[in-house]
Amino acid sequence: MDTMDCIYTRRSIRKYKDIPVEWELVGRVVEAGSFAPTAGNLQDYRFIVVRDEDKRKQIAQACLQQYWMEAAPVHIVACAEIKRIKQFYGVRGERLYTIQNVAAAMENMLLAANHFGLGACWVGAFDEPMIKTICGIPDYARAHAIMTLGYPDETPPQPQKYKLENLFYLERYNNRMEDFHVVVGEYSPTIARHIRETKKALDKGTSKLFEHIGKKLKDVHQKITK
Numbered sequence: 001m002d003t004m005d006c007i008y009t010r011r012s013i014r015k016y017k018d019i020p021v022e023w024e025l026v027g028r029v030v031e032a033g034s035f036a037p038t039a040g041n042l043q044d045y046r047f048i049v050v051r052d053e054d055k056r057k058q059i060a061q062a063c064l065q066q067y068w069m070e071a072a073p074v075h076i077v078a079c080a081e082i083k084r085i086k087q088f089y090g091v092r093g094e095r096l097y098t099i100q101n102v103a104a105a106m107e108n109m110l111l112a113a114n115h116f117g118l119g120a121c122w123v124g125a126f127d128e129p130m131i132k133t134i135c136g137i138p139d140y141a142r143a144h145a146i147m148t149l150g151y152p153d154e155t156p157p158q159p160q161k162y163k164l165e166n167l168f169y170l171e172r173y174n175n176r177m178e179d180f181h182v183v184v185g186e187y188s189p190t191i192a193r194h195i196r197e198t199k200k201a202l203d204k205g206t207s208k209l210f211e212h213i214g215k216k217l218k219d220v221h222q223k224i225t226k
């Protein structure tokens with residue numbers, strides 16, 4: 001699948017077919033996560049793959065009773081190890097980079113899942129101490145996000161998105177671009193405007209041309225009739 005298609009067609013999937021996901025694909029998805037960029041290449045993320053049904057039920061419960069999660073044959077609990085990144089980058093490393101590193105890995109995994117025809121959903125709402133207990137997460141790590149994975153049993157429509165021109169600032173915050181569509185390639189409104197303007201200019205031009213030809217013809221006619 002083309003990269004941009006993969007990005008555009010990814011959806012959060014919350015309904016799954018009752019069929020397992022091949023180990024190989026689970027591995028490829030997690031591997032995609034591990035290819036995400038990390039601050040200082042510290043690769044502080046860790047991924048707990050949960051296939052056990054009972055454990056998945058407990059996780060769904062710990063995710064504030066999101067019982068739809070139980071139907072996903074795989075849960076991936078994405079964690080971050082804190083110690084090394086804190087040593088390297090201090091508070092910024094601990095509070096910001098760990099989160100960004102795991103988030104980048106999550107997005108990679110979501111896209112990989114879509115690429116392989118799998119469905120996935122990012123789950124961020126959970127009781128952290130409960131997840132810590134269920135998955136045996138030590139004190140030097142933290143669960144940041146959970147991903148459900150399985151064969152999709154729904155095709156949700158694209159959720160509403162803000163218009164890009166409202167999110168896109170040029171050079172400084174709040175500075176919206178004029179002629180945004182020209183720059184980012186949403187050409188149709190711009191092309192339509194240019195066609196209108198060209199037509200107008202041509203109309204003006206041709207009427208002037210006819211005026212000129214008319215005058216010349218008149219001159220010729222006068223010369224002939226003299």
Ligand SMILES: Cc1cc2nc3c(=O)[nH]c(=O)nc-3n(C[C@H](O)[C@H](O)[C@H](O)COP(=O)(O)O)c2cc1C
Binds near residue numbers: 010014121122123126
């Ligand atoms: C940080 C984060 C936390 C999320 N937590 C949940 C969650 O707990 N439960 C859920 O069903 N979806 C969750 N989602 C998925 C969003 O609801 C979903 O991405 C959003 O509605 C847009 O839909 P889309 O993913 O199909 O584009 C979360 C997404 C993110 C990025």
